[in-house]
Amino acid sequence: MDVYVFKLKFKGPTHFGETGIDLENVSERVGSDTFFSALVNAHKEVYGIKETTEFVENYSKKPQFIISSLFVYLENKIFLPRPLIDLRIDNEIKRNYGKDLKKLRWLDLKGFENWLKGNINDEEIERMKSLQIEYSEAYTTEIRPRVTLDRTTSQSNIYHSGFVYFAKNAGLYGLVAFTDGKFIKNFQTMLEILGQIGLGGEKTYGCGMFEIEIFERAPEAFKGILFEKYDTHVILSLYHPNKEEMYSLKEKAIAYDIVRKRGWITTGRYALPYKRKSVGFFVEGSVFKNRLMGTLVDVTPDELENELPHRIFRSGYAFTIPF
Secondary structure (H helix, E strand, O other): OEEEEEEEEEOOOEOEEOOOOOEOOEEOOEOHHHHHHHHHHHHHHHHOHHHHHHHHHHHHHOOOEEEOOEEEEEOOEEEEEOOOOOOOOOHHHHHHHHHHHHHOOEEEHHHHHHHHHOOOOHHHHHHHHHHHHHHHOOEEEEEEEEEEEOOOOOOEEEEEEEEEEEOOOEEEEEEEEEOOHHHHHHHHHHHHHHHHHOOOOOHHHOOOOEEEEEEEEOOHHHOOOOOOOOOEEEEOOOEOOOHHHHOOHHHHEEEOOEEEEOOEEEEOOEEEEEEOOOEEEEOOOOEEEOOOOOOEEEOOOHHHOOOOOOOOEEEOOOOEEEO
16 A cells, blocks of 8 residues: 655635634644545636546545644644554553643644653653644644625624644645555646645635645554554554444444534535535544544535535545554
């Protein structure tokens, strides 16, 4: 299985919406479900609706690639979500640094490996704490006031919108594992087109456009991933179990958190005034027994089935790292 890492350098601000009432709720990273949908939109721009529909149908049966969520990088350092389990960490370390360990959200590759192996000591914890500061320096968030006019009364209303600016030497990176090596070139094309369209919202203001800074084989640490037969796995994507996996979730789930995703429907370059169905996912960093697969989730609103040009999907396939 070919595993690649890619880095995205943004040309301006980004707007990756979070669940909330107003547009000021933004995130500095992108879930795998959102990223996959954006890639599908880019595929439609290149190949047209007919071929894209066929691509999605084939993907739902046997995905040609599996993607992680997009996380922050700073210079040569990549950040990974802290696994939601600490069974291999020494009990004395947990007693002395329990609160500090819980506050850690992001680890670099070295820290991630040490956490999985239980190689945590006083010095490593201090290093991990300093990483949280480095992470916060990779981007800044700005809230801008906006004015909208009522078409009938011309009455003005103020609202606010949030934007994320990445530092000059920072951006987002992702991992992709190809189950079909012939699809590598197609994936690169989709990624390039997506960079021209823009990732996330507020595209009319030039948000989300990027260049591919790196697209290369992933480091050795990421080679033993996905469907290898290890006892325990931590996920680096959002995960929605398929029908067969639903029955064994109680036995498989070790440590996890859940998020419910909802939002507006986007097709091509345009956002439509319709909301897709909400769907629940296990979050990045969750830990499970045995291997995972996941599924593609159909979130097309029932009342719009015959009105939309295509059905709406969110990816819940699991990108896993063996524990």
